[in-house]
Amino acid sequence: MSRKICVVSATRAEYGLLKPLLTAIHYDVDLILQLVVTGTHLSPEFGYTLKEIQKDPYPIAKKIEILLSSDSAVGVSKSMGLAQISFAEAFDDLRPDLVLVLGDRYELLPIVLAANIAHIPVAHLSGGELTEGVMDELFRHAITKLAHLHFAAIEDYRQRIIQMGEHPSRVFTVGEAGLDNIREMTLMNKAEIEESLQCPLKSKNLIITYHPDSHDNLEAIKQSFRTILAALDTLEDTLLIFTKANSDIGGRLINELIDEYVSLNPRKSLGFTSLGQRRYLSLLQYVDAVVGNSSSGIVETPSFKLPSINIGPRQQGRIRANSTIDVECETQALTTALSTIYNEAFLATIKQTQNPYDQGGSSLKIKEIIKQFDLSNLEMKRFYDLPKH
Known part of the structure; x- marks a missing residue:
């Protein structure tokens, strides 16, 4: 049976x-x-x-x-x-x-x-x-x-x-198990991605996924995400691709802040409730880094030899590859990390990155x-x- x-x-x-x-x-x-x-x-x-x-x-x-x-x-x-x-x-x-x-x-x-x-x-x-x-x-x-x-x-x-x-x-x-997608899925090329996003990629591109830290109150969550937005806002000629937070306590608040930022900055930012697995993995081929505190920045991005900036304590304790930069949610630390992902010496080191999860x-x-x-x-x-x- x-x-x-x-x-x-x-x-x-x-x-x-x-x-x-x-x-x-x-x-x-x-x-x-x-x-x-x-x-x-x-x-x-x-x-x-x-x-x-x-x-x-x-x-x-x-x-x-x-x-x-x-x-x-x-x-x-x-x-x-x-x-x-x-x-x-x-x-x-x-x-x-x-x-x-x-x-x-x-x-x-x-x-x-x-x-x-x-x-x-x-x-x-x-x-x-x-x-x-x-x-x-x-x-x-x-x-x-x-x-x-x-x-x-x-x-x-x-x-x-x-x-x-x-x-x-x-x-x-x-x-x-999710890493099998990278081998088995037919990923989109750059032209297909741009058509799907209804927006051309820029010379620099980042995916941002940030979820609330459940130990924080709503005011602290709001302040943390505004600090991240302010650091990202200083970048030039960079497309910011936001994927929204989940249904944890404070998730709706972050999503409101994303909607507000994208509406005020339509030429340099996009917001998606969900990119979907195929579009998300396809984008990882063409972006410069993943920014935020999603587990994807630790588990999936190393398979693409791609840097990730992990913000705050949410993923503390996970084993990670050397392509992950851990930072506090603080302006100077974020600015330094956003500079590091374009540093040639750093990028050379992560070309040899082995994903421990794969x-x-x-x-x-x-x-x-x-x-x-x-x-x-x-x-x-x-x-x-x-x-x-």
């Missing part, structure tokens, strides 16, 4: 990372893909990215609305409650053999709770990582303890999962494990103690 794999996607970034794995599952005759779409995918405010998913060949098993029109702490908590109720009903209907999730988003915590209560084992991608500057750090580790199979990007992260009491036989080092063929490795692994005894977990020295 075919094994039913329920894959949940709640955000544009996560879906892009999952696509190679979705393809591997969908085209395996021994597996049945149950794709459940939720979160910002169903929100017009965040680009209604469901319409992009519908262009892909994967059948959508469920569309589950959980996002309230609020990014306050109360609104986020209510969304989490709605997610647990809705996914309890969905799992009762779909009855998957395995639920698969990726990352550390708050929406995933109630989803994997519902799966556990329904006695459905959970596979988790990207556990063991650290993002010490954001609340998602807590959610990631909580999801690890609620999961039964673990797919870590690098060996250091696998060891951390084992340190958390997960048995080594259930924890696999597979690389970052192991190749990650999606096929994951697919084969979830296809072959004996799921019958996965539910019963014992805490694995590290050997005593």
Whole structure:
């Protein structure tokens, strides 16, 4: 009997990372893909990215609305409650053999709770990582303890999962699945990108993606992003391509500031709720750097031998290549970093950059494990103690 794999996607970034794995599952005759779409995918405010998913060949098993029109702490908590109720009903209907999730988003915590209560084992991608500057750090580790199979990007992260009491036989080092996109996707050329953006690229071009640090209050988030905008505004003959923030607390505030800046500076800036995975990866071929605090600046840009400027503490703790410049959200530090990405000596050093997250063929490795692994005894977990020295 075919094994039913329920894959949940709640955000544009996560879906892009999952696509190679979705393809591997969908085209395996021994597996049945149950794709459940939720979160910002169903929100017009965040680009209604469901319409992009519908262009892909994967059948959508469920569309589950959980996002309230609020990014306050109360609104986020209510969304989490709605997610647990809705996914309890969905799992009762779909009855998957395995639920698969990726990352550390708050929406995933109630989803994997519902799966556990329904006695459905959970596979988790990207556990063991650290993002010490954001609340998602807590959610990631909580999801690890609620999961039964673990797919870590690098060996250091696998060891951390084992340190958390997960048995080594259930924890696999597979690389970052989303990087398979770079090999498998037909990327757009410069002319196609300019037509898609409806704007010619300039002599210098930057992608900016900045998410709120959840430890900050709204005023601090606003001040930080205004500091970044002011530093970027000093650049000459540079196209600033903004991709908007996610639905975290303070995300809407950042998006309002992006809209305001782009409306005042239409000749040198563009704003997108979502570029989509293909257009985003295609752009990485032609921009000078990625600026902000998205994980993409650490995980994906090194594969393009491209600099990234990582601002603030959000990604603190992640292992990174030497192409990443870490800076505080402070005017002089930002100005120096924006100068460094055009420094010939610095650019020469990153031509030899090796992406620590890229192991190749990650999606096929994951697919084969979830296809072959004996799921019958996965539910019963014992805490694995590290050997005593």
